[in-house]
């Protein structure tokens with residue numbers, strides 16, 4: 261790996277001063293977060309909406325009430341009984357996580373109906389919330405942790421019609437959200453626009469991107485075709501270290517520009533961090549959060565490294581102390597009012613250790629660049645092809661067993 265010289269002032273000076281000079285050439289962006297009375301009023305609206313959906317689904321007040329109470333209990337367990345104290349408000353919609361559609365919307369109602377039915381065991385078909393779909397093998401980056409490493413830059417096997425037909429099949433199975441990834445999905449920009457034009461209503465579409473070539477014009481076109489948001493991979497708050505992790509000069513600058521263009525268009529923005537052993541420290545997590553706040557993003561996603569793809573056979577799993585630091589970070593920045601203006605933290609490891617894996621057809625699946633379905637991006641086992649057979653039957657079979665058991669250390673696959 262390339263040797264990096266970290267400018268001394270980045271380590272020794274105060275965070276705020278460094279940000280002003282190095283990371284925010286323009287004024288810090290306003291926070292999209294809402295809290296206090298504003299949040300309380302919205303919470304009432306959301307729960308009234310959930311009750312209305314429950315009554316519509318069950319046509320029976322007792323059943324509707326029971327299912328709503330169960331949903332509320334499940335959400336509380338997911339957060340270790342911490343109440344949500346803030347939402348992100350973007351373009352007139354409210355988001356408590358980037359894995360659920362914004363409220364109010366058709367996609368939100370579908371998401372709630374699916375989950376209520378699942379809790380009551382009353383839906384005739386197996387449903388999912390989200391698919392993460394790798395739509396291209398092309399990518400000019402060389403990221404340390406890339407899980408699609410073996411497939412990168414091989415010939416494409418899926419036409420744009422294939423991409424759309426897979427998405428339609430999963431829409432039929434009930435998904436409320438599609439996250440398009442890769443490779444770098446922007447390498448198929450025209451096909452993304454094609455998908456956005458042809459997708460059936462009621463499903464939110466997100467892009468999972470490095471930010472490379474996410475220009476002002478592209479941001480405007482994507483917004484015009486109803487893209488909901490982008491998740492930008494950012495793996496360090498120090499530009500040189502992010503570039504080194506991504507194996508690409510100016511990767512940090514591209515990520516920063518992508519966030520600015522997306523925000524200018526009213527897209528929801530999430531930053532995704534692969535929290536490696538070398539990265540995890542109170543200082544790095546704090547500085548990362550400062551950076552995310554100054555860029556005005558809504559969410560930070562924490563991913564734990566796995567020994568797959570480019571990390572295959574490497575000793576990348578986190579130990580108990582590192583996981584504990586991530587959990588403290590998640591809890592502090594989400595549930596302590598002192599951090600109201602900071603983005604919400606989304607940490608799948610936290611949820612999975614309490615309620616089990618959300619992948620494996622429970623809430624989401626990963627579809628690779630050949631159209632093969634996996635439990636999640638990190639489980640490199642092709643379970644079935646989305647192009648053949650009954651998606652719903654395959655999902656039902658898939659949900660009978662997840663790939664890994666979460667313990668107090670990173671899961672071994």
Ligand code: SF4
Nearest residue numbers: 399401402403406443
């Ligand atoms: S992680 Fe994404 S951006 Fe990085 S090499 Fe893999 S596909 Fe490209």
